[in-house]
Amino acid sequence: MAVRQTMNRRPHYELEIRGRKISLGERTLILGVLNVTPDSFSDGGLYLRPEAALAHAARLIEAGADWIDIGGESTRPGSTPVTPQEELARVLPVIRALHQQFPSVPLSIDTTKAEVAEAAVRAGASVINDVSGLRLDPRLAEVARRYRTALILMHLRGRPETMQRGPFARDIWRSVRQGLARSVRRALRAGVRRSQLILDPGLGFGKTREQNFTILAHLERLRSFRLPILVGTSRKSFVQAVARGEGERPSRLHPPAARRELWPIRSVRQTITPSADPDSVRRLEIADAACVTSAILGGAHLVRVHDVSSLKPAVRLADLLLRQQARSSPAGRRELRE
Numbered sequence: 001m002a003v004r005q006t007m008n009r010r011p012h013y014e015l016e017i018r019g020r021k022i023s024l025g026e027r028t029l030i031l032g033v034l035n036v037t038p039d040s041f042s043d044g045g046l047y048l049r050p051e052a053a054l055a056h057a058a059r060l061i062e063a064g065a066d067w068i069d070i071g072g073e074s075t076r077p078g079s080t081p082v083t084p085q086e087e088l089a090r091v092l093p094v095i096r097a098l099h100q101q102f103p104s105v106p107l108s109i110d111t112t113k114a115e116v117a118e119a120a121v122r123a124g125a126s127v128i129n130d131v132s133g134l135r136l137d138p139r140l141a142e143v144a145r146r147y148r149t150a151l152i153l154m155h156l157r158g159r160p161e162t163m164q165r166g167p168f169a170r171d172i173w174r175s176v177r178q179g180l181a182r183s184v185r186r187a188l189r190a191g192v193r194r195s196q197l198i199l200d201p202g203l204g205f206g207k208t209r210e211q212n213f214t215i216l217a218h219l220e221r222l223r224s225f226r227l228p229i230l231v232g233t234s235r236k237s238f239v240q241a242v243a244r245g246e247g248e249r250p251s252r253l254h255p256p257a258a259r260r261e262l263w264p265i266r267s268v269r270q271t272i273t274p275s276a277d278p279d280s281v282r283r284l285e286i287a288d289a290a291c292v293t294s295a296i297l298g299g300a301h302l303v304r305v306h307d308v309s310s311l312k313p314a315v316r317l318a319d320l321l322l323r324q325q326a327r328s329s330p331a332g333r334r335e336l337r338e
Contacts, residue, residue: 009326010296011226013025014195015150015195015228016148016150016193016196017148017149018126018149019148025228025301027319028296028318028319029067029303030065030302030311030315031065031305032057032060032063032065032069032306032308033234034057034068034071035071036070037072037073050094050097054097054101058101058102059309060308061105063308064308065105065308067108068108069110069129070091070095070110070120070125071109071111071129072086072089072111073111074160075160075205081160084113084115087111088120092123095107095109095124096124099123106126107120107127108125108126108128109127109128109129111129111130112132112136112140117130117143117144126149128143129154130151130154131156131205132156133154133155133156133179133183134183134186134187135183141187141189141190141191144187144190144196145191145192149196150197150198151192151198153187153198154199154200154201155175157169157206168206168207168211172214172215173215173218173221176215180201180225181225183199184225184227197228198228199225199230200230200231200232201219201229203215203232203233203236204232204237204238212233212238216233217294219294219295219299222299228302229300229302230302230304231292231302231303231304232304233295234307234311235284235288239288240284242287243283243284243287285307285311288307288310289313292314292315293314296315296322297321297322303315
């Protein structure tokens with residue numbers, strides 16, 4: 001993968017998508033999430049009908065999504081796998097319609113099955129998003145090689161249906177590095193080019209709450225792979241826990257009345273959905289925006305989000321901070337003088 005020297009903290013790359021070159025690093029690209037499933041943790045069932053899915057995708061694009069990530073099988077903790085036939089029945093009508101209506105917008109297929117990926121690519125998808133990092137179906141790499149699609153390799157411990165039951169890694173960074181290294185080797189051995197690869201540390205997938213924050217706080221450690229980084233924190237359970245106030249403890253500095261007003265500690269199973277009360281949704285949007293900002297400042301080239309309109313300002317702000325940081329650096333000042 002070609003790397004351009006830049007004064008920005010975030011390295012620049014050229015991503016290959018079916019013969020097209022997309023520059024990564026100058027600004028953050030936003031992946032809008034489109035779940036066409038009845039059981040996704042946040043928006044399951046809302047966009048199961050192709051007409052509803054198409055309308056929602058149009059809203060995401062209008063709000064600023066750079067591409068749409070389409071999934072037909074939930075990968076939430078405890079989810080039940082579906083057959084390839086069921087997955088294809090959900091995603092193909094949506095991909096075909098989106099490709100026809102928005103031919104210039106890249107579409108990614110979120111799947112762990114090679115046959116689903118290949119049919120989706122033929123229908124118009126140009127990116128394969130594999131949450132298993134080629135662990136569950138290594139043939140996905142062959143599909144990416146043959147059609148020259150981009151390939152997102154995510155780190156996953158276990159399987160979605162059991163990943164949050166533990167045991168969890170004692171050294172999460174060792175687990176993430178070794179897992180992603182294996183995924184990259186498998187892809188390269190299959191003939192996929194480095195210019196087609198994107199890495200995702202898999203926040204929320206087989207990690208404890210503390211491990212998710214550890215990864216997010218030290219995301220720059222993934223730069224040693226010299227590949228673009230995608231981060232998806234949107235509406236994840238560890239973010240929702242913060243939005244709900246879990247773990248909040250009143251301080252002696254708070255007066256008694258204020259202590260009673262602190263967010264209550266609630267069950268982790270209580271998910272904040274778009275139909276929840278407005279105050280809960282607002283708190284989740286703020287928590288999501290904080291995580292997105294942190295990810296970008298840590299070096300993420302792409303972020304995967306559900307609500308593009310509410311998070312776009314945070315993305316723009318983080319990009320502006322990176323640019324200002326670059327201008328303020330000695331190298332940046334020299335370049336500006338020249």
